[in-house]
Amino acid sequence: MPKRKRTFPCGHKGYGRTCHRCEQERMIQEQEHQELEEKRNKKLEWEASFSQDIIDLRGLPDYVVIKARAIIDGLRTSKNYREFGGKRLRHNRFVISIPVTRNYRMLCQDSGNFLVPQKVLSHEDYNVCKPGD
Ligand SMILES: [Zn+2]
Incomplete structure (x- = not known):
């Protein structure tokens, strides 16, 4: 029996239990968020390092x-x-x-x-x- 496409609550259509499109987007956003956070931490670390000089x-x-x-x-x-x-x-x-x-x-x-x-x-x-x- 062929798999049926279904419509997810988000409005996207696809196979499986969750929407892969939204999941992928979430993952990308999470990654971007982490990168931003890392950048921010590095900047703070750099700024803090001057007090050691x-x-x-x-x-x-x-x-x-x-x-x-x-x-x-x-x-x-x-x-x-x-x-x-x-x-x-x-x-x-x-x-x-x-x-x-x-x-x-x-x-x-x-x-x-x-x-x-x-x-x-x-x-x-x-x-x-x-x-x-
Ligand atoms: Zn979706």
């Missing part, structure tokens, strides 16, 4: 933040700033400038035995902040 990295591009954190970590585990291409400023030998990316620099205070990261500046801000170097 010893200097304020908010407002910087993501890749700059990630690179800056790697440098901060490296300095903390007593890596030499020269390994990151850092240089002493000519007009202030106690300040070390480390390139983060092509357009960003991190300024660190040399406190004798270790470096204290001060801030990350864009190239433009850096030039305004430290003229002549």
Whole structure:
């Protein structure tokens, strides 16, 4: 005996006990909802991560933040700033400038035995902040 199509309460026609069309739609919606939720959580996590930084990295591009954190970590585990291409400023030998990316620099205070990261500046801000170097 051939299977009979039936009409579901939703108005769709099909075989089986439940409407496959609606079921599929529900699954897609659920997936989209989960993806949205994940995105939202990631964003919240990212925003929360800034409170762990010893200097304020908010407002910087993501890749700059990630690179800056790697440098901060490296300095903390007593890596030499020269390994990151850092240089002493000519007009202030106690300040070390480390390139983060092509357009960003991190300024660190040399406190004798270790470096204290001060801030990350864009190239433009850096030039305004430290003229002549
Ligand atoms: Zn349906």
